[in-house]
Structures are given as structure tokens and as C-alpha cells.
Amino acid sequence: MDTTLKVVTKLPLTDLWNEREIVHASRGRSLSQDDISGLLRLGPVQFVVASVGEKLRWIDPADCYEFWRNEAKPHLATPQAPTRLDDFPASYFFRASEWHTGHSIPILVLEKSH
Numbered sequence: 001m002d003t004t005l006k007v008v009t010k011l012p013l014t015d016l017w018n019e020r021e022i023v024h025a026s027r028g029r030s031l032s033q034d035d036i037s038g039l040l041r042l043g044p045v046q047f048v049v050a051s052v053g054e055k056l057r058w059i060d061p062a063d064c065y066e067f068w069r070n071e072a073k074p075h076l077a078t079p080q081a082p083t084r085l086d087d088f089p090a091s092y093f094f095r096a097s098e099w100h101t102g103h104s105i106p107i108l109v110l111e112k113s114h
Contacts, residue, residue: 008050011111030079031096039106046105051112072110
């Protein structure tokens with residue numbers, strides 16, 4: 001499979017990939033703002049944005065704090081809570097989950113609803 005052409009076709013995601021390969025990872029727990037803030041206090045994280053019809057967007061870990069403050073945090077929905085698009089800026093929100101790969105840097109997937 002040519003992962004450079006692969007796009008998100010449905011949410012929730014069942015697998016992860018980047019431009020080079022399928023990433024061997026498994027979905028873990030859903031994350032709240034407090035969970036993500038706690039992980040960021042421990043060090044950089046790898047954010048991945050998933051939006052239907054688009055390629056996965058991997059945020060450089062060097063940019064994770066700015067991305068969190070400016071884009072992710074204002075749009076993060078509470079796990080398992082009913083959510084309305086109109087309750088968020090620009091009418092979109094993220095559901096966050098932690099994915100496990102065996103690598104040291106946490107992978108946090110943000111699934112976008114719009």
C-alpha cells in the first residue's frame with residue numbers, strides 16, 4: 001500500500017500511518033484536557049490530526065506546545081460527552097486518544113468532527 005496516497009475514510013481510526021509506512025500502534029484511552037496537559041508537562045508529544053477525506057497530519061513534536069495552545073485545546077471535546085459543533089470556535093472539535101507504539105514519545109490522535 002502506498003501510504004503517501006492514503007486518506008482518512010472513517011472515524012474512529014483503526015490504524016495509523018505516515019508518508020513512509022503503516023505505524024504499528026494500538027488505540028488506548030480517551031483523553032481530556034487535563035490528561036493532555038499532564039502528558040505535556042512530562043515532555044513533547046506527537047499530535048496527529050485525523051479528518052475524513054484528508055491525509056493524517058503529523059505535528060512536529062517541536063511545535064506541540066504551540067499547537068496545543070492555539071489549535072487543539074480550544075477545540076477539544078470532553079470524552080464521551082454529548083457535543084455540538086456550534087459550541088466550538090469555527091464549528092469543529094476534536095476527540096483525543098492516546099496510541100501506544102512502544103516508543104518513548106506519546107502519540108495523541110485528534111479526530112476532527114466538522
